[in-house]
Amino acid sequence: MSIDINDALKALDNPARLAILAKLKDPRKNYPEQEVDPEQVGVCVSIIQERAGLSQSTISLYLTALQRAKLVTSQRIGPWTYYKRDEANIAEFLKQLQDLI
Amino acid sequence: MSIDINDALKALDNPARLAILAKLKDPRKNYPEQEVDPEQVGVCVSIIQERAGLSQSTISLYLTALQRAKLVTSQRIGPWTYYKRDEANIAEFLKQLQDLI
DNA sequence: CAAAGAAAACGAGATATTGCTATATTGGCA
DNA sequence: TGCCAATATAGCAATATCTCGTTTTCTTTG
Numbered sequence A, B: 001m002s003i004d005i006n007d008a009l010k011a012l013d014n015p016a017r018l019a020i021l022a023k024l025k026d027p028r029k030n031y032p033e034q035e036v037d038p039e040q041v042g043v044c045v046s047i048i049q050e051r052a053g054l055s056q057s058t059i060s061l062y063l064t065a066l067q068r069a070k071l072v073t074s075q076r077i078g079p080w081t082y083y084k085r086d087e088a089n090i091a092e093f094l095k096q097l098q099d100l101i
Numbered sequence C: 001c002a003a004a005g006a007a008a009a010c011g012a013g014a015t016a017t018t019g020c021t022a023t024a025t026t027g028g029c030a
Numbered sequence D: 001t002g003c004c005a006a007t008a009t010a011g012c013a014a015t016a017t018c019t020c021g022t023t024t025t026c027t028t029t030g
Helices: A005-012 A015-023 A045-052 A056-068 A087-100 B005-012 B015-023 B045-052 B056-068 B087-100
Strands: A072-077 A080-085 B072-077 B080-085
Touching: A005 A015, A005 A056, A005 A087, A005 B005, A005 B015, A015 A045, A015 A056, A015 B005, A045 A056, A045 A080, A056 A072, A056 A080, A087 B087, B005 B015, B005 B056, B005 B087, B015 B045, B015 B056, B045 B056, B045 B080, B056 B072, B056 B080
Parallel strands: none
Antiparallel strands: A072 A080, B072 B080
C-alpha cells in the first residue's frame, strides 16, 4: 500500500530522524565505515548510531519508526539489520505533500 | 529570515493544521462564507474554526503555530484576524525538504 | 462609557514523545 | 551447548502536545 502523509510527517518531525533519512541519501560518504555496499543492502544500526550520537535503543526505535512510516526498509543479514531508503515511497510522499499544501 | 524546516515539519505534524494549510489554498471554495476577498486578506479565525470542528482556542493556537513556523501570515482588520498562506515560504520549505531528504 | 463580538491567553487533564538504562532476543561461532 | 556481538523491546521519568473550558484583551458600535 501507499504511504500515509501524516505518518510520514510524524516520522520526520524529529531532527534526528530527519537527519538519518537525509544521510542515507549518500551512505558511502556519510557512513564510510560501512563495509557491505550500502547502496545495495543499506547501513547497519550500529554505524548509524555512532554518527547520530544517541543511544543504541533510541536509534533502533527511530529506525523502526521510519520503517513504520514506510520511508525506509530493513533487511537482516546474519546478526546485522541494514536499513536503506525507500526511494519510491519518499518520492511519493514528497509529491503528495506538494499536491496537498 | 528564511523558514526552518524542523519548525515547519512540527507545525505540519498534526492533521488539523495540515488540513487548514491545505484548505487555505483555495479559500473561496473551502471558506465560501468569508465575505472579504480571502485571496487578498485571508480567512478569519471563526470561519476556519467552523470548518475544522475544533474549539476556538485550539484553532487560535494552531494558527499561531502555523504562523510561528512562517507558513502563514496574519493581519488584523478591526475585530477580525485574517490568516493566509505565505506562498513564498511554503515553496521554500518544500524545496528545502526535497533537497534534504 | 457599556455592551457585544472576535480573538488570544491562561490553566488543566489526558496522552504522546523523547531518550535513557536495563533486559531480552537473535544469530554466528568455538 | 555456551558465549559474544548486534538489535530489539520493556520500563521509566521528563517534557511536550493535544484540546478543552474559562478568562482576558481588543475593537466596534450604541
